[in-house]
Amino acid sequence: MKMPDENKIVTVSLPKALLRKAKVLAAERRIPLTRLLTGVLEQLVKDRDDYERAKRRALAHMRHATNLGTNGRITWTRDSLHERRK
Numbered sequence: 001m002k003m004p005d006e007n008k009i010v011t012v013s014l015p016k017a018l019l020r021k022a023k024v025l026a027a028e029r030r031i032p033l034t035r036l037l038t039g040v041l042e043q044l045v046k047d048r049d050d051y052e053r054a055k056r057r058a059l060a061h062m063r064h065a066t067n068l069g070t071n072g073r074i075t076w077t078r079d080s081l082h083e084r085r086k
Contacts, residue, residue, distance in 0.1 A: 014022070026036040 023033055026033045
């Protein structure tokens with residue numbers, strides 16, 4: 001059985017106006033301020049983790065990309081790509 005993570009008490013310093021608005025927001029959602037802040041921090045960490053995972057996946061795809069036979073050289077110009085044929 002997995003044990004729940006132990007909570008750690010931290011002290012933060014917030015601007016009074018921000019703290020007041022955060023308390024109102026938590027009250028409107030009928031949740032404690034701690035749960036509101038925990039949810040926001042969890043989402044920030046999840047977003048960062050998701051980004052890092054996507055970045056690693058994209059880099060892996062680039063390392064194993066299909067060889068287009070150009071040997072890394074661009075053999076065309078913008079104008080030639082958009083040239084109109086009559």
